[in-house]
Amino acid sequence: xxxxxxxxxFGTDPTPRIVAVELGETGTVKLHRREKDGSxxxxxxxxxxxxxxxxxxxxxxxxxxKLQGDLKFxxxxxxxxxxxLIALRNGLKNAGRDYFAFSDPVQHYLTATGRTLFKDLPxxxxxxxxxxxxxxxxxxxxxxxxxxxxxxxxxxxxxxxxPKKLPDSEHAAIKRLTTLIKERDxxxxxxxxxxxxxxxxxxxxxxKLKTKLDWGRTSLGQGSGSASGGAGFLRSxxxxxxxxxxxxxxxxxxxDGRHFVDTFLLAQFYDVGLRTLSGFERADVARHFGFCDSxxxxxxxxxxxxxxxxxxGDKFRKRALCGVRETRAMxxxxxxxxxxxxxxxPYNYQDVIVRGNATRIDALFLREYFRQxxxxxxxxxxxxxxxxxxxxxxxxxxxxxxxxxxxSLYPSIMLQFDCFPVSDQLQxxxxxxxxxxxxxxxxxxxxxxxxxxxxxxxxxxxxxxFKILINSFYGYLGFAQGHFADFDAAARVTQIGRDLLKKMxxxxxxxxxxxxxxxxxxxxxxxxSAAVAxxxxxxxxxxxxxPATKMDSEIQELSEGLAxxxxxxxxxxxxxxxxxxxxxxxxxxxxxxxxxxxIIKGGALKSxxxxxxxxxxxxxxIKRIMLGKSEEISDLRTAFEKKIRNREWxxxxxxxxxxxxxxxxxxxxxxxxxxxxxxxxxxxALASGRAYKPGDQVSYYIKSTPKKVPAYEAARLASxxxxxxxxxxxxxxxxxxxxxxxxxxGLTAETTAPKQETLALE
Numbered sequence: 001x002x003x004x005x006x007x008x009x010f011g012t013d014p015t016p017r018i019v020a021v022e023l024g025e026t027g028t029v030k031l032h033r034r035e036k037d038g039s040x041x042x043x044x045x046x047x048x049x050x051x052x053x054x055x056x057x058x059x060x061x062x063x064x065x066k067l068q069g070d071l072k073f074x075x076x077x078x079x080x081x082x083x084x085l086i087a088l089r090n091g092l093k094n095a096g097r098d099y100f101a102f103s104d105p106v107q108h109y110l111t112a113t114g115r116t117l118f119k120d121l122p123x124x125x126x127x128x129x130x131x132x133x134x135x136x137x138x139x140x141x142x143x144x145x146x147x148x149x150x151x152x153x154x155x156x157x158x159x160x161x162x163p164k165k166l167p168d169s170e171h172a173a174i175k176r177l178t179t180l181i182k183e184r185d186x187x188x189x190x191x192x193x194x195x196x197x198x199x200x201x202x203x204x205x206x207x208k209l210k211t212k213l214d215w216g217r218t219s220l221g222q223g224s225g226s227a228s229g230g231a232g233f234l235r236s237x238x239x240x241x242x243x244x245x246x247x248x249x250x251x252x253x254x255x256d257g258r259h260f261v262d263t264f265l266l267a268q269f270y271d272v273g274l275r276t277l278s279g280f281e282r283a284d285v286a287r288h289f290g291f292c293d294s295x296x297x298x299x300x301x302x303x304x305x306x307x308x309x310x311x312x313g314d315k316f317r318k319r320a321l322c323g324v325r326e327t328r329a330m331x332x333x334x335x336x337x338x339x340x341x342x343x344x345x346p347y348n349y350q351d352v353i354v355r356g357n358a359t360r361i362d363a364l365f366l367r368e369y370f371r372q373x374x375x376x377x378x379x380x381x382x383x384x385x386x387x388x389x390x391x392x393x394x395x396x397x398x399x400x401x402x403x404x405x406x407x408s409l410y411p412s413i414m415l416q417f418d419c420f421p422v423s424d425q426l427q428x429x430x431x432x433x434x435x436x437x438x439x440x441x442x443x444x445x446x447x448x449x450x451x452x453x454x455x456x457x458x459x460x461x462x463x464x465x466f467k468i469l470i471n472s473f474y475g476y477l478g479f480a481q482g483h484f485a486d487f488d489a490a491a492r493v494t495q496i497g498r499d500l501l502k503k504m505x506x507x508x509x510x511x512x513x514x515x516x517x518x519x520x521x522x523x524x525x526x527x528x529s530a531a532v533a534x535x536x537x538x539x540x541x542x543x544x545x546x547p548a549t550k551m552d553s554e555i556q557e558l559s560e561g562l563a564x565x566x567x568x569x570x571x572x573x574x575x576x577x578x579x580x581x582x583x584x585x586x587x588x589x590x591x592x593x594x595x596x597x598x599i600i601k602g603g604a605l606k607s608x609x610x611x612x613x614x615x616x617x618x619x620x621x622i623k624r625i626m627l628g629k630s631e632e633i634s635d636l637r638t639a640f641e642k643k644i645r646n647r648e649w650x651x652x653x654x655x656x657x658x659x660x661x662x663x664x665x666x667x668x669x670x671x672x673x674x675x676x677x678x679x680x681x682x683x684x685a686l687a688s689g690r691a692y693k694p695g696d697q698v699s700y701y702i703k704s705t706p707k708k709v710p711a712y713e714a715a716r717l718a719s720x721x722x723x724x725x726x727x728x729x730x731x732x733x734x735x736x737x738x739x740x741x742x743x744x745x746g747l748t749a750e751t752t753a754p755k756q757e758t759l760a761l762e
Contacts, residue, residue: 003439003462004119008368008432010344012114017121019187020217020257021348023047023105027081032187032217032257034121040185042217042257049085049108051077052376054098060091067375069425073100074375100376100483110346111367117342117349123461124454126339128152128261128331129186131177132323133198136163136306143170144205145309146316147177150324151184152332158320163310171209174202181215187258188349189215190331192282192323194262195250196696203234217257232256241354241695243268246659248695259350263327266334266353275601278612279657280697286326289333297322299652302719336461337468344465357472358479361432365484368428377423382480385491389498390519392586397626398516400530401581401591402555404562404574405522406500410474410493411437413500416569419493421477421486429484433473440466500570507565513558516583524581524589527554580626590619592626613640613653613733614740621744637741644733647726654728655718657699660685660692680715688717702729 004010019040020032029047034040052073057064064075079085082105092099102108110116118126134145143166150156159176162169181189191198206213216232232255239252246268253260267285271277277288283299292298300308300319308316342349345360346367352360369376406412411433413419420429440463447459476482477490504523505515512528529550555574562572580592588602598619600606605622606615617640624632643649658681662670668686670676681698692698699718702711704727714729721728 003435003442003466004343006435006439007114008364008428009435009439010119011110011116011346011367012371014119015115016119018115018117018119019121019126020117020259021106021109022256023082026083029105029109030257034125034127034187040217047082047105047109048078048080048112049082049101049105050079050112050370051085051088051092051099051101053077053092054378057092057097060095060097062088062091065373067373069375071375071423071425072098072378076370076373098378100378104347104351106348106351107346107363111363111370114367114371116344116346118339119343122454123336123339123458124152126152126188127184127186128188128190128328128335129181129184130324130327130331131189131191131194131198132320132327133201134305134309134320134323135201136309138306143167144173144202146320147173148320148324149177149180150321150328151186152328155184156321156324158317160312160317160320167209170205171211174206174209174211174213177202178212178214185217188261189258190261190263190327190335192262192285192327192330193264194260195253196264196693199234199236199253199260200251203236215258216255239354241265242356244272246695247661249663249693250695254350259348261331261335261338261350261353263330263334266330266338269353270334275603275606278615279608281657281699282323282326282330283652285330289330291326291329293322293325294318298326299650303722303724336457337465340461340465357468358476358482358485361469361472361476362479362482362484364432365424365428365482369426372426374426377483379481379483380423380485380487383487385478385487385494386498387494388520389501390586392517392583394514394516395583395585398514398526398581398583399579400526400551401516401524401578402527402574403522403524403576403578404504404559404572406504406566407571407573408437408470409497409500409570411470412570413493413496414473414477414489416567417492417496419477419489419496421484421489423486424484429473433470436466436470440470500566503565504562504572507562508558511558511561516581517586517589519587522575524583527551527558529554582622582626590622590626592623598623598626608657610740611654611656611733611736613644613649614736616653617737617740618744621741633741637737640737641734644730644737647728647730651701651718651721651723651728654733655699655701655721656680657697660694660696660698663694664692678710678712680712683712684715684717702732703727704729 017033017035018031019034022030024030024044024047027047028044031043031045032040033043053064053075054072056066056075057077062077064077067074067076077088079088085101089099089101102111129149129151132148136143136145143163144161146161147159148156157180159173161173203213213234214232215234218232234253234255236251236253239250241248241250248268263282263285264280267277267280278284283292283295286292286298287295297315297318300315305316305319308319338349338353341360342352345352345355345363347355347363366376415430415433415437420427443459443463443466447456447463450456450459474490474493477486477493479485501518501523505518508515508523508525512531514526514531516524516526559572559574566572578591578593582590584590584602584605588604590601590605591599593599600619600622605618610618617636620636621633624630624636658679660681664682664686667682671678680700684700685692685696685698700715701718701721702714703716705714711732
């Protein structure tokens with residue numbers, strides 16, 4: 001396709017079907033390629049790492065090439081091996097010279113050559129294997145129960161460990177897994193919580209049983225092994241990943257010639273903008289996407305799982321295979337955009353996934369500046385600037401709500417008002433942003449015209465990737481680790497954005513509309529004729545108060561009127577209509593769609609800090625309020641009380657899942673210093689004896705006790721819950737239900753009037 005020929009975006013070298021790059025022996029890299037017949041080949045190629053230096057380094061006895069331009073790092077030093085690069089960096093540092101160099105040898109190589117992974121390789125031809133380990137742990141006893149594996153061809157195998165033949169059966173299971181990986185030769189190994197759970201546990205068991213996890217591709221090519229870690233054995237190092245407000249510590253695993261993809265991390269990234277997942281366990285994510293054939297089987301865990309294992313029946317086998325099937329389905333949905341990104345960015349596949357958007361964009365700039373032999377700037381000095389505009393003008397229930405926004409607000413502003421990095425002397429920022437907007441429109445048009453499902457999926461991945469990149473360019477302007485970042489330009493973008501939104505709000509209000517809220521998603525408002533009928537009439541049932549033809553005509557007039565007051569290149573969209581909106585507080589609201597579905601935004605209304613039964617109750621209560629059926633809330637509460645008293649719910653409705661933010665050592669120190677209160681998740685983590693890390697999740701419930709004790713003392717791991725001997729604290733959960741009803745009791749009261757002040761364009 002035309003956009004794949006864009007050399008700034010996809011790199012200059014068209015070498016096809018590269019599936020992995022690894023550092024080889026002295027002065028080389030090894031390229032693994034997937035041939036069209038399905039076989040894998042490996043080529044060894046020379047590798048010349050490089051450093052950007054500040055000034056001529058001839059006085060240090062180092063040869064350097066002078067680059068174009070007058071930016072800080074204007075000399076290029078090239079060496080013949082990774083070992084020489086390390087020595088060069090140490091020498092420059094000791095001499096007090098400023099320099100910049102990549103820390104990743106694969107990024108070095110791909111940047112220097114203009115190559116990327118997966119060119120001319122359909123996603124369907126990438127060989128992906130799924131893996132899930134089920135383990136037994138009781139007292140001092142600990143062993144693998146089963147290893148389930150599958151791949152994207154539909155092949156599956158389940159290896160069940162015989163508890164009567166330990167340790168030989170477990171040892172044989174691990175050896176069988178290694179054999180399957182060698183035979184099936186996957187490019188990618190996938191799993192849910194693959195790093196923190198499955199691979200970590202597998203490594204521990206292999207060590208205990210004195211067997212090696214020799215999963216690499218070293219035997220497929222020249223040489224006996226890579227410089228990065230021996231003859232193809234699994235290896236790991238501690239890593240940390242920041243996803244929105246979360247910090248996740250995990251062991252980053254690697255093996256020669258293959259990639260690891262953790263669908264737990266893919267789900268975290270997916271949810272950053274949407275905030276729609278109720279949890280991140282495999283069963284939670286699979287349920288969200290509708291991948292569960294049976295929730296009873298998918299969520300089987302704890303004592304129920306152990307009972308099924310000991311019975312050696314069909315139920316256990318179904319549960320074991322359900323794990324890899326759901327993982328494969330999640331990866332089918334969430335991986336394609338990252339697959340496309342690996343065709344664009346100079347990283348190995350599994351590294352593309354965990355790199356931040358701004359970091360990826362910086363890599364494109366550096367690759368093109370290297371190609372054009374141009375100097376690069378030093379990192380900018382960070383400075384604070386005001387962000388986007390959010391405000392709320394009405395709380396309560398509004399009817400006949402419309403949503404409008406500016407199409408790609410920040411990208412449009414950057415292009416229309418020339419908000420570009422001052423240090424970008426090659427104008428890569430402008431070129432890329434312009435091309436990406438054009439390419440996304442083309443990809444969407446081709447996707448709509450395509451008839452082949454595989455081609456449609458491919459184009460959907462393209463347009464989604466372009467959308468992510470387009471929306472990341474503003475973030476890059478304010479990215480402290482971006483060489484071409486420009487905080488003044490970022491501040492100008494947000495200032496123009498605030499002015500435009502306030503101008504739109506002022507215009508809508510003057511023309512009889514009632515604005516409810518403005519946030520990063522756009523402006524929610526009630527059109528003039530509907531506003532006259534009563535914006536906050538909570539008792540009125542949903543339904544059109546204004547004829548559809550009149551409403552359509554009115555919206556058309558508003559759209560045309562707003563377009564006239566906006567600058568050229570800034571396009572407004574009236575993209576959604578809702579029967580009702582419940583406005584609670586800024587960035588926290590619920591929407592009732594025309595089809596009767598409820599969309600909830602904001603942590604105050606859908607916090608993961610609530611147990612699932614509370615989230616479900618809150619959603620049902622808000623839905624009834626928006627439907628004008630507040631009188632049904634009392635019956636709803638009674639129905640929930642009955643289920644709690646009769647112990648009708650599975651434990652996942654009652655359990656709470658907390659993410660550990662601190663290490664256990666830091667938690668102990670805070671408790672000792674009276675800097676925080678005790679918390680159930682941490683106390684359970686400490687008592688378990690497991691090496692929990694920040695980012696790990698602990699699911700627990702509150703059990704019945706003879707006397708009243710703090711919740712952390714009555715907490716019990718959800719995995720220890722026995723449905724045949726239920727011990728949840730009914731009174732505790734009823735009190736939680738009543739607290740929720742009390743907290744939101746005001747939702748059914750009269751709503752507040754709109755704020756009276758008028759916002760003028762600054």
